[in-house]
Amino acid sequence: MNRTAPEVEGGARAVIGRRVHVKVPATSANLGPGFDTLGLALARYDELEIEATDAATHDITVHGVGEGEVPLDGSHLVVRAMAHTFARAGVEMPSVRLVARNSIPHGRGLGSSGAAIVAGVIGASGLLEGIVDFSADDLLEIATELEGHPDNVAPALFGGLTIAWVTPDGPRHKKLIVHRGVSPLVLVPEQEMSTALARSLQPESVPHEDAVFNVSRSALLVAALIQSPELLLQATEDKLHQHYRAQAMPETDRLIRALRAEGHPAVVSGAGPSILVLSSDPSERAEAIRLVEEAAQTVWQPLPLAVDFLGATVSTPGD
Known part of the structure; x- marks a missing residue:
């Protein structure tokens, strides 16, 4: 200063x-x-x-x-x-x-x-x-x-x-420029989620193999977002935090599983309960919205964002 x-x-x-x-x-x-x-x-x-x-x-x-x-x-x-x-x-x-x-x-x-x-x-x-x-x-x-x-x-x-x-x-x-082919979609539910609660559900330690898994996927995710969007589905796999928090937001977890089963790179946005889909094509966003509208048990607001x-x-x- x-x-x-x-x-x-x-x-x-x-x-x-x-x-x-x-x-x-x-x-x-x-x-x-x-x-x-x-x-x-x-x-x-x-x-x-x-x-x-x-x-x-x-x-x-x-x-x-x-x-x-x-x-x-x-x-x-x-x-x-x-x-x-x-x-x-x-x-x-x-x-x-x-x-x-x-x-x-x-x-x-x-x-x-x-x-x-x-x-x-x-x-x-x-x-x-x-x-x-x-x-x-x-x-x-x-x-x-x-x-x-x-x-x-x-x-x-x-x-x-x-x-x-x-x-x-x-x-x-370090700021990086995202590949122009990446088309984010956020799906926002009606209910809120406490960040403090979400963090409290995580264990203090995780298995060594899970840590190694996430190191590889994090590195791959950077490459996918700035250079190779076709790798986003594999690159967004996680073993450190999302499944531990699933009990607090069951519909988020269920919809993410449904989206990923159909090839959509869906993850929890921040601490949740919103879902972020990192599509590699705008048409994929429309398909993801349709899937959630059919599978959701509550109201979710789709936000296609740049x-x-x-x-x-x-x-x-x-x-």
Whole structure:
């Protein structure tokens, strides 16, 4: 982080009146075998208008997903992420006027909490531009501190396919461009899933052969996504986490098995319960939708989505 020292001292006053527009994509983490490592940015977005004010309290409005459900005070996750970023910068955070227009489903394995955290981090960085400047590694580190692991926040920040890992110096990432033949489909159920519950169902250790299996499939998956989509069915096989979580989302598990039996590269999206199908042809998405409509016992919303290649963006009015 680069600081303009005289400005930091009065940083809260310096940002009053500044406004930014933030746009953050949905993400799908794990992608089958790439547990806590691989993530994909998807073209479905939360958009926010954020203004620093001298008011006594925050003024928060939410439209779309989460409207009437999420808190409208300092405990709102975007505001908490902003406060954490200001604190890391050594600048007192002012009150904010925030208007959020959300379309990323909550509790469905599409990175909604990661998106909120990223929105707060880059929103704060936009307000602090020229006072405290953040590098890409700074942004990833701050977001990971709040999220706990980088597999969702990395693709939300940077777009595309990301490989994320943690070093003694903090989290790092590598962004890769997905092959144009990959056509993602997300199937979203009505019910939510707790990420904490999903993680609690995993054992503390796994058999050596299962670990080796996933190492090979994770490597193959990277090749399949950037170069050889015809390998996606084999590349999305997993033995580390999905079958352990199946008991908490039985219909997700049943539909994934049905899809894969018909040749569709289907996996749990993040912690679930949504399903991600990494089709290698748009026509395969239509067939996967038809199969789920016939086999599902509850309502599932199909979302044919493009891969987002930009990641989170922050701009000021007039840009």
